[in-house]
Amino acid sequence: MFQKPPQNHILNDNGNANFSECLFSDNTSAHGGAFYCSDLGGTPIITNCILWDDVCSYNYEIWATSSTYPPIVTYSDVQDGPGQFWFGVGCIAEGPMFVDAAAGDFHLLAGSPCIDTGDPDSPPDPDGSRADMGAFYFVGGSSPGMATAPVPADEAIEVLLEQLLTWTNGENTAQVDLYLDTINPPVNQLLFNEPATEQYDPDLEYQTTYYWRVDCINEYGSTEGEVWSFTTGLNTSTNFPLPSDKDISISPNPASDVVIIKSAIAIMHLAVFNHSGQLVYNANASSTTYNLSVGTFESGLYLFRVTTAEGTTTKRIVIN
Numbered sequence: 277m278f279q280k281p282p283q284n285h286i287l288n289d290n291g292n293a294n295f296s297e298c299l300f301s302d303n304t305s306a307h308g309g310a311f312y313c314s315d316l317g318g319t320p321i322i323t324n325c326i327l328w329d330d331v332c333s334y335n336y337e338i339w340a341t342s343s344t345y346p347p348i349v350t351y352s353d354v355q356d357g358p359g360q361f362w363f364g365v366g367c368i369a370e371g372p373m374f375v376d377a378a379a380g381d382f383h384l385l386a387g388s389p390c391i392d393t394g395d396p397d398s399p400p401d402p403d404g405s406r407a408d409m410g411a412f413y414f415v416g417g418s419s420p421g422m423a424t425a426p427v428p429a430d431e432a433i434e435v436l437l438e439q440l441l442t443w444t445n446g447e448n449t450a451q452v453d454l455y456l457d458t459i460n461p462p463v464n465q466l467l468f469n470e471p472a473t474e475q476y477d478p479d480l481e482y483q484t485t486y487y488w489r490v491d492c493i494n495e496y497g498s499t500e501g502e503v504w505s506f507t508t509g510l511n512t513s514t515n516f517p518l519p520s521d522k523d524i525s526i527s528p529n530p531a532s533d534v535v536i537i538k539s540a541i542a543i544m545h546l547a548v549f550n551h552s553g554q555l556v557y558n559a560n561a562s563s564t565t566y567n568l569s570v571g572t573f574e575s576g577l578y579l580f581r582v583t584t585a586e587g588t589t590t591k592r593i594v595i596n
Contacts, residue, residue: 292318296398298325299382299411301374305332313340313347324394325352326372326382326410338362351395353409366395372410384414386496419497421446423490428506428553435480435506435553436579436590441488442475446499449492460487461503469493484508506553523589524582530594537566537582545583551576570595 305312311327313320327337337354340347343361351366358369373388375381384390391414394407401413408414425444428435445452454467454476466476472492480486485507492499523540537543543566548557556578557568573595581590 293320295320295322296324297394297407297409297411298322300325300327300337301329301377301382303330305330311338311340311347313338313345319345320347322347322349323351324398324407324409325354326390327352327354327357328372329355329377336360351393351398351407351409353390366393368393368409382410383412384408384410386414386416386419388414417448417494417496419499420449420492420494422499423449423452423492423501426488426490426504427551430502430504430506432506432553432555434509434547434549434555434558436549436581437480437482437508438590439480439506439508439553440475440477443490445472445474445490446492448494450494452493453491453498454488455491456486456488458484458486460505462487462489480508482508483510509547523586524584524591526580526582526591526593530596531570532596533569533571535568535570535580535593535595537568537580539564539582539584541584541586543582543584547581547583549579549581550574551578 300311311320311322322338330337332339336356338347338349338357338360340360340362346362348364349357349362349367350364353368353370353372354363355369357363357367368389370389372390373385375383375385390409392406392408394409396406398407401407403413403415423443423446425442427442428439441454441456449472451469452467452472453465453469455462455465456476456478457464466478467473478486485505487503487505489503490501492501525538527536537546542564543561545560546557546566546568547555548568550556556573575596576594578593578595579590580593581588
């Protein structure tokens with residue numbers, strides 16, 4: 277029942293009527309906005325209904341004048357119902373989230389508290405799910421899956437400042453929100469309803485722990501992601517110019533057995549990171565040539581970070 281003139285509501289007077297999967301909204305009455313239950317007898321049974329935004333002088337959706345013949349109200353969304361003697365099992369008082377109530381479209385939006393919260397003993401909705409409250413059962417898809425496969429990997433250390441953040445969106449993702457912060461949980465939002473990208477190039481600082489999260493979104497709702505973290509490495513080149521590419525060579529590229537690093541001056545340290553930003557090799561050195569066996573490395577892209585007395589340089593090497 278929708279937008280009826282004054283006094284057009286349900287008057288229960290000496291009857292035991294059943295009301296199931298009904299909707300009352302935007303009606304006006306001198307008494308109960310949706311129901312007026314007199315004390316002359318009869319007990320109406322109200323189940324899986326929505327009673328919302330009706331107007332009456334008493335500001336109640338249900339006006340019951342006697343507890344001798346109380347309405348039996350269960351598994352229904354009733355505005356201003358809490359605290360009333362008839363507010364029964366499974367009842368809620370939360371905005372039902374209609375598609376467009378002003379235009380008379382009372383279908384439920386994704387995320388409505390009335391979805392799958394009707395009487396569990398009622399017949400299921402046509403889609404096989406638990407009964408909804410209201411006259412129109414929810415028809416739609418599902419919220420997207422959760423984002424996975426973060427790069428850098430969760431809790432990675434010695435992450436380079438050049439590191440690109442990547443991830444895999446959950447199934448049926450249409451947009452994403454990205455949060456990146458130095459506090460946990462992260463609150464600094466960098467992407468807002470961004471079309472379903474799976475990467476972001478951040479501005480990072482040395483020796484800092486970052487927390488980040490990707491929320492996947494579609495028209496049916498959003499799925500909050502897990503909070504991942506990573507820590508960037510030390511700045512080992514603050515007081516020195518970066519070595520030029522001609523000063524350091526790494527070959528072969530691609531490599532499958534041994535990688536040979538050569539430098540014009542002594543190599544002091546070598547660190548190797550996989551594509552997820554995880555440190556997979558870390559060693560000090562003191563010669564101009566360093567042979568690293570990579571036969572046991574998994575195939576993929578690696579970052580070789582070489583430090584000399586002149587500073588640090590990073591090169592990308594593919595291992596087959």
